[in-house]
Amino acid sequence: MPTIPTTPSETGPDPVGGPGPTxxxxxxxxxxxxxxxxxxxxAAGAESSVAQPSAAELARAAAELxxxxxxPPAPVRLGDVVPAPxxxxxxxxxDFTLTGDEAIRVDPAGRDVAExxxxxxxxxxxxxxxxxxxxxxxxxxxxxxxxxAPLDAGATGADxxxxxGADxxxxxxxxxxxxxxxxxVAATPAGLFYGVQTLRQLLPPAVESRTPxxxxxxxxxxxxxxxxxxxxxxxxxxxxxHFFPVSDVLRVIDHLARYKLNHLHLHLTDDQGWRIAVPGxxxxxxxxxxxxxxxxxxxxxxxxxxxxxxxxxxxxxxTVVPEVDLPGHTNAALVAYPELAPDRVAPxxxxxxxxxxxxxxxxxxxxxxxxxxxxxxxxxxxxGPWLHIGGxxxxxxxxxxxxxxxxxxxxxxxxxxxxxxxxxxxxPAAHADGRVLQWWGTTGDDPVTAEAVRRGARLIVSxxxxxxxxxxxxxxxxIGHDWAGxxxxxxxxxxxxxxxxxxxxxxxxxxxxxPLWTESVTSLPEIEFLLFPRLPAVAELGWSPRSxxxxxxxxxxxxxxxxxxxxxxxxxxxxxxxxxxxxxDSPAATTPAIPAQPGPDTATEPV
Ligand code: TNX
Numbered sequence: 001m002p003t004i005p006t007t008p009s010e011t012g013p014d015p016v017g018g019p020g021p022t023x024x025x026x027x028x029x030x031x032x033x034x035x036x037x038x039x040x041x042x043a044a045g046a047e048s049s050v051a052q053p054s055a056a057e058l059a060r061a062a063a064e065l066x067x068x069x070x071x072p073p074a075p076v077r078l079g080d081v082v083p084a085p086x087x088x089x090x091x092x093x094x095d096f097t098l099t100g101d102e103a104i105r106v107d108p109a110g111r112d113v114a115e116x117x118x119x120x121x122x123x124x125x126x127x128x129x130x131x132x133x134x135x136x137x138x139x140x141x142x143x144x145x146x147x148x149a150p151l152d153a154g155a156t157g158a159d160x161x162x163x164x165g166a167d168x169x170x171x172x173x174x175x176x177x178x179x180x181x182x183x184x185v186a187a188t189p190a191g192l193f194y195g196v197q198t199l200r201q202l203l204p205p206a207v208e209s210r211t212p213x214x215x216x217x218x219x220x221x222x223x224x225x226x227x228x229x230x231x232x233x234x235x236x237x238x239x240x241x242h243f244f245p246v247s248d249v250l251r252v253i254d255h256l257a258r259y260k261l262n263h264l265h266l267h268l269t270d271d272q273g274w275r276i277a278v279p280g281x282x283x284x285x286x287x288x289x290x291x292x293x294x295x296x297x298x299x300x301x302x303x304x305x306x307x308x309x310x311x312x313x314x315x316x317x318x319t320v321v322p323e324v325d326l327p328g329h330t331n332a333a334l335v336a337y338p339e340l341a342p343d344r345v346a347p348x349x350x351x352x353x354x355x356x357x358x359x360x361x362x363x364x365x366x367x368x369x370x371x372x373x374x375x376x377x378x379x380x381x382x383x384g385p386w387l388h389i390g391g392x393x394x395x396x397x398x399x400x401x402x403x404x405x406x407x408x409x410x411x412x413x414x415x416x417x418x419x420x421x422x423x424x425x426x427x428p429a430a431h432a433d434g435r436v437l438q439w440w441g442t443t444g445d446d447p448v449t450a451e452a453v454r455r456g457a458r459l460i461v462s463x464x465x466x467x468x469x470x471x472x473x474x475x476x477x478x479i480g481h482d483w484a485g486x487x488x489x490x491x492x493x494x495x496x497x498x499x500x501x502x503x504x505x506x507x508x509x510x511x512x513x514x515p516l517w518t519e520s521v522t523s524l525p526e527i528e529f530l531l532f533p534r535l536p537a538v539a540e541l542g543w544s545p546r547s548x549x550x551x552x553x554x555x556x557x558x559x560x561x562x563x564x565x566x567x568x569x570x571x572x573x574x575x576x577x578x579x580x581x582x583x584x585d586s587p588a589a590t591t592p593a594i595p596a597q598p599g600p601d602t603a604t605e606p607v
Contacts, residue, residue: 078177078220080557081201082536083260083543085226086172094178094221100127102181105134106144112315113192114144120200124567126212141181144192171262171317172227175199177219190317194260198224205560208567230497232460232511233542234263234321235469235535237527238518240270240332241353242292243299248524250312255531255570257316259539264313265321265388265513271331271350271358273298276306276322278377281337281370288336293519295351306381314383321421322378325390326371327397327405331358333370340367353519356395362405372412379416386436387413392423403429410435421460427452436510439501440464442484450503458510461497467538469516469530473573479520480530489575493537493554496546514538525571532565532572533558555579 078090098121106114111131118129129142147168168174173186173195184195202220206213235256237249253264268275274288277300289300301309306322313320330340331350338346342361350358360367375387389409394402406422406429413420419434427437427448436458439449442465453459462468464484471487472480485491492514498506514535521527536558541549555578562580565572574580 075218076202076204076220076560078202078222078224080560081198081224082554082557082561083540084545084548084554084557085198085224086545086548087225088222089224090220090222091178092221096177096179096182096219096221098125098127098217098219100125102127102129102142104129104131104142104144106131107146108133110144110146110186110189110192113189113196116193116315117142117144117196117199120196121203121207123211124207124209124213124215125217141183143181143183144195145183145185146189146192147185147187168225169227171231171260172225173198175224175226177202177221177223179221182219190262193257193317194226197258197260198226200258201561201564205563205567208564228260228543229545230509230511230542232263232513233261233539234265234460234511234513235261235531235538236265236267236323236462236513236515238267238270238470238516239275239301240267240273240292240325241518242294242296242522243273243275243289244518244524244527245299246301246305246308248527249309251524252527252531253309253313253316253318255528255535256318256539259536260543261535261539262317263319263321263384263386263511263513265323265515266309267323267325267515267517268301269324269332269390270329271355272352273300274332274336275300276324276378277302278374280373283336284333284374286336288332291332291349291351293351293353294522296522303377303381310381310383319384319386320382321384321386321388322382323388323390323421324371324374324378325392326394326409327359327362327367327402328356328392328394329358329390330360333360334358337370340364340370356393359394359397362397362401368408368412371409372415375409375412375416375418379418382418385419386421387416387418388421388438389413389426390423391426392440394425407432424449424452424459427457431455431457434458436460438462438513440468440515441501444500445502447503449501453504453508458508459501459504460510460513461500462513462515463495463500466491466495467512467514469514469534470518470520473534473575477573478529479526481517481520487534489533489537489555489558489577490551492534493540494551495541496549497541498546512538512542528571529573532570533561533575533578536561 079088104114104118114131118131121127122129168187168191170188171190171194173184173191175195175198176183182199184192184199186192186195199219200207203217204215206215207217237244237252256264272292274284277285285300290298292298310320331347334341334347335349338344340360341347342359347358360370378387391406397405406426410420410429410432414432419436420432421436421438424437424439424441424446431452437449437452438460439446440462442463466487468484468487470480471484472482473488474486497509497512516527516530521530537554540554559579559581562572562574
């Protein structure tokens with residue numbers, strides 16, 4: 001089968017010429033797999049109203065794909081949760097219906113989560129749901145209990161069973177629905193938060209509405225005991241190829257949290273733009289931040305912008321992982337500071353989509369001053385433990401020059417007190433304490449990465465041909481690439497992070513991440529179109545025990561989320577491999593859920 005290179009720049013000329021093309025990974029795809037909307041047109045940016053698919057076009061495309069797969073709606077069952085919980089014990093005799101008189105009772109340390117639950121439920125239900133400390137009230141209850149704090153079940157006659165946070169770990173929870181109320185028990189606020197995400201999914205989809213809905217708010221009876229498989233469950237957003245405002249990033253964080261993902265990797269710098277202000281190097285943001293793929297304006301985050309992102313994430317138990325891509329992918333930095341370039345000459349700004357041509361001079365001490373200042377600032381702004389140094393596709397820094405550079409940068413990260421993460425290309429460099437490689441290969445056979453793991457590295461697994469959210473779903477879906485293959489929902493779901501990379505022990509796998517590169521992605525609806533429904537698939541691989549893995553069961557559970565996304569104003573792809581239910585009260589029964597307007601302002605949104 002012929003190999004068809006399908007980078008956006010090969011479907012049309014780059015809007016602004018750049019350095020000569022460099023070979024990109026290609027894959028064998030079915031001949032004739034032409035995009036219905038050429039990626040280069042999509043990449044041409046918001047100014048090109050002809051080229052960019054409108055929300056309506058996306059909607060039509062998705063509607064066509066939905067075809068005849070519309071099935072009647074079904075009531076929510078206790079097991080209809082994504083990601084699949086570890087243990088589900090339904091008790092159909094114990095359904096609980098909110099009356100409107102409930103209070104949310106919570107241990108003081110869990111108060112924030114209780115407020116989030118209230119903020120989630122109030123708009124659609126119209127219930128007042130006051131939040132109060134512990135003792136259950138007489139009229140039914142929603143109780144959030146941190147382990148060790150006893151619930152006075154006798155006050156309501158509730159028999160919620162023995163529930164202890166002790167075995168639930170740092171993120172697990174137990175959720176009990178009885179005829180008398182609902183209780184979530186966890187050892188930590190994070191565990192309570194994940195219990196709340198599950199509770200949210202057990203209510204009818206209309207709970208996602210931000211305006212009152214007349215509905216019977218019934219939760220299916222029984223117990224769920226749930227813990228994650230991996231401590232690292234993430235997604236990446238590339239804000240360098242196209243820049244996205246803080247509000248978009250906040251909304252992406254909300255999407256992660258909904259599916260119990262706990263890391264947001266921000267790809268902050270690349271050839272097309274430098275997106276974070278750095279004290280002492282002001283031109284990185286003011287000059288390097290200007291522009292993006294296709295020639296749009298670009299932009300950058302101030303320290304306050306970044307803090308806002310970090311705060312929003314932390315409130316949703318999401319850790320931000322900032323990436324500064326080094327030594328390659330640095331054209332924007334070189335435009336701002338030519339002293340970092342090997343020839344000390346400023347290159348032109350770059351708005352194309354090739355890779356591998358730029359690099360900071362690994363032989364110059366000034367480069368390491370720059371790296372140290374940048375990483376010190378990110379370390380200061382970032383509460384989480386990780387700093388991601390990129391390291392991919394530095395085709396012009398080879399051999400000892402490359403490994404020597406990576407080893408120095410690893411040491412700089414260590415000096416900030418953070419733990420280094422890098423794309424798996426950094427594998428040949430010496431081990432550094434705790435270091436993590438993010439593996440993005442397309443075949444699981446990678447002896448160099450396996451050897452780095454034997455020397456002590458851990459892995460975040462992001463297979464390009466399963467977890468890359470910028471790959472197209474199908475030849476005829478708009479937006480995205482296909483160099484790593486087409487990724488439909490089943491392909492996103494049907495792999496095992498624990499055994500994917502040959503000769504890597506299951507214990508070395510820290511978790512999974514789904515990267516979204518944005519050469520072809522220009523807006524929030526386009527981000528959401530690529531995230532949904534594949535992000536929940538990857539989230540399930542990160543959270544759920546392998547024993548629950550079952551495509552038939554997953555697609556059935558996932559189908560029930562379409563109406564939730566519709567109610568929440570989330571754009572999604574009505575993938576033909578998922579049996580979406582009809583949505584009788586919504587035009588989305590025939591046209592998919594792509595809002596004409598962006599969704600609600602995330603900053604004021606609940607969870
Ligand atoms: C490869 S994956 C890249 C990115 C591109 C992406 C497009 C990786 C570490 N590098 O620079 O954006 O392909 O799919």
